[in-house]
Amino acid sequence: MFENYFIRHQPVRVEADPTIDPNLESATLDDSNPSNSSRVNHNLPMLVLSIARLLILVFIHHKSDDACLLNQEAESLDDRLDSLLEKYLAAPKEPTSGETNDRKAREKWQELNSALDTATATYRRKEKKEKNFKFPQLMIKNLYHFNNLRLKYSLDGTPAPSAAASLAAAQAAINQRSFASGTAPKARSGIYLARSIQFEARHVINNKSLLEVKRGNRKTHHSLLDNAKLRKELLTWAASQTPGHVTPLTFREYTLHTVFPQFDINRSLSRQTATRWMIRLGYRPQEYRKCLYFDGHERPDVIEARKKYIKEFDLYRKRSRIYGGDDLDMAPQVDPAALGDGKETVFIYHDESTIHAKEKPKSSWLLPGTTELRSKSAGRLIHISDFILETTGRLKLSAEQFAETGIESDDAATIIYPGSNGDKWWDMEQLCHQVAKKAIPVFELLHPNCQAVFVFDCSSAHGAFSKSALRVQNMNLSPGGKQSRLQDSVIPCDDPHIPQHLRGLAQTFVYDSLHPDPKRAGKPKGIQVILEERGLWDYYNNLRLKERKPALKLRCDVCSKSNARKDALVRSEKLIRQAEATGYLLSEEQCVEELMVAEGHCPEDMSNQPNLTAKSVGCCWSNILSHQSDFRQQTTIASTYY
Structure with missing residues (x-):
């Protein structure tokens, strides 16, 4: 009855998993599974069960007189089983899944962190060499934050740590940006930024640099200026304007209040967009430069004056409040030891400026082929003299404070209109009146029990x-x-x-x-x-x-020289040195005459005087x-x- 059954014996491989053929007619140790052929099976119960099944499937071939042979083969299988168990127990054990995950998480963190350090160093070097390059601070910061959060979530066992870390980093960046701008944060999910962070992380690992942003470099974006009729309307208006009178502000006002209503456009227009539109229409800023400057900062008398000023400044500065903080809005109290018997000092800086009623900016927006014809008359001259200080900005009272007092003015500013038919020119008498009748009364109301330190520049009028x-x-x-x-x-x-x-x-x-x-x-x-x-x-x-x-x-020849000629002599020394440095020869008398003619003086009246450069006490009665x-x-x- 067992004639149709046979036993097929194949050598047992230790590295393979025992696999049983579902067909009872044969039993083999199959190692065809590629996933399990390269490692030792450490599941001992399954191995024992498979071998047991193999022993059960041993069938008798031919007659009972072959039982002795079968017993020998069974003993051979037992020996093989013992050898398999010994090798299993001696094989090294693989680490647990938890240890593997921690190791992989730290390797990922180290890989991205190293790539970010390399990219940061590269961008810092590029920032020093290229003035127009802007360091990508926000994205670099987001990537560092994402890398740290991903490691934390991986160690904590958070599901999908990369996605969770990128979303958390994106939301933190959005909240921080809203807080820095001082505006209420907008409702944003941060999903797009989270995807961008993950994409940038992969790009940094592979390329050691951020992805180059190329948004806006193509001309396929739709613009309202693409409308031919609208563009023609703007060009017609621009061509009809006086050259030099069109600015981004006037261009924006005309576009918003005249052109947009004609084309039923209900949109706003920023100043930056108006500037770009003007450039597309052909406008270009052109600047006028015409000036002559003589530097006297290294003169010996100026150096001594600076040293004296710094010494006196430091003396009074010790008794004043020093503002600090991120916004320079915090001023601690002055140390009582520094005050001593004196009062707290407040520095008040003075300055003057003159403008003309028809004064125009240096640059003008002009169309190709157009030039600006400026009027020779700059208009009426306006002179402003005012004070500024750290505590209140301008030296000015509020409406309530001014109503409670009977002083001359609520602020310390003085505006005059000098000229032939206007006010007299600004002089020291008017400055003293401004300080005594305006600045000091306002200061005493704003800062009682304090001492004012007025700081003036080195104008010749202030030394009158x-x-x-x-x-x-x-x-x-x-x-x-x-x-x-x-x-x-x-x-x-x-x-x-x-x-x-x-x-x-x-x-x-x-x-x-x-x-x-x-x-x-x-x-x-x-x-x-x-x-x-x-x-x-x-x-x-x-x-x-x-x-x-x-x-x-009464006066000797040297003392009789005008102040203009004396000043020209001093400045001529520097001009002569500059001419010699460039390979030209310029005489002192020629240089003095050129300077005096440029200032409207007549040097011929002094051409016959001896060139005396020094004088001593007793040369004349003066x-x-x-x-x-x-x-x-x-x-x-x-x-x-x-």
């Missing part, structure tokens, strides 16, 4: 002296005539040539109204009388006679009096006024 200041330039040699009435003084005690009995006595520069000579009563004394009263007139006359030199004049200590210590009107 009062009409009664002790200035030799305002005096004649003889009494009377057109000379200023100078203030009283005290005869100095530091000049050894002044007699001892005259030192320290009071001295007036104007004759008394009861003077016996009616021609001198109430008249200015002049240089000669002032020097006679100080005992210097006789001293220097006798000295000249002793040295057999000619008598002194020089002698100007070197007296009371004349040298005379301060400007600003210092005297306050």
Whole structure:
């Protein structure tokens, strides 16, 4: 009955999974499964069950007298089973699935982080070399955030960690952008940005750089300017305008209020879009440049003045509040030790500016082939003088504060219209009135118990002296005539040539109204009388006679030179050096004449004068009096006024 049954024996392979043929007529150890042929099966119960089934399927072939042979083959199978078990127990065990996931997650984090570091370093180098390159800060930051969140979600066992991390990073970027702009955040899901972050992450890993954005580089985008009729209307209007009068603002206003209603367009137009439209229509900005500048920052006297200014500035700055914070809106209290017995200081900066009523910008938008014909008249001149400070911006009171006070103005600004038919030109007298009647009253109301530190620039007007200041330039040699009435003084005690009995006595520069000579009563004394009263007139006359030199004049040749020529001499030195550096030869006299002619002066009047470059005390009467200590210590009107 078993004649039709047979046993097919094949060698058992340790590396293979035992597979049983469903056909009971045969049984084999099949290793055809490619997925399992390269590894050891560690499922011991299944292996034992399969071998047991194999033993059951051993069939008898032919007769019972072959039982001995079958027993030998069964013993051979037992030996093979024992060998298989030994190899299984000796084989190394694979790590668990949890350890594998952690290792893979950290490898992914390290791979993306290394690629981001490389891309960041490349972009930083490119940013230093190319001025127009903008570092992709937002996307780099989003990718770093995504990489950290993906590692965290992978270790926590969060499903789909990449998708969850990209969405969380996108939503965080949207919220941060809304917070930085100061506006209410818009309702956005962040799905598109999350997809972009994942796509950028793959691109960075493969290319070590971000994906190059090419949006907007094609001309297939629809624009309202593509409408031929609308474009013709704008070109017709632009061509009819005066060259130089069309600006992005006027172009935008005309488009919004005239052109769009004609074409039933209910849309807005930004200034940036209006500028792009003007460029597409052919407009180009053209700038006028015409200026001459002389740099005197490295002059020795300027350097000393800067050092003195910085020293005084630091002295008062220690007693003022220093604003800090991200927006410079936080000012801590001043240290009481720094204040001492003094008051807290507030720095107030002054500046002036002049504009014309018809003043135009330097650049104008012009169509091809058009030029701007500017009027020679710039209009009425407007002069503005104002103050600014850290605490309140402009020095200005509110409407309520001004109503409670009776001061002259609610702000410290002064506007005048100087000219032949307008106000008189700005001078030191008007500046002093502005400070005393406007700036100081407003400051005392805004900052009680504080000390104001007014800072002015180095304008020549700010260094003006009062009409009664002790200035030799305002005096004649003889009494009377057109000379200023100078203030009283005290005869100095530091000049050894002044007699001892005259030192320290009071001295007036104007004759008394009861003077016996009616021609001198109430008249200015002049240089000669002032020097006679100080005992210097006789001293220097006798000295000249002793040295057999000619008598002194009111002003010597050097002292008679105009301020314009003196300034031209100083500037000519720099121009001569510049000419020599470029290979040209320029004489001093030629340079001085060119500078004076450019400023509207006539150098011919001084061409015959000797070129004296130095002067000493005693060269003329004006020089002698100007070197007296009371004349040298005379301060400007600003210092005297306050």
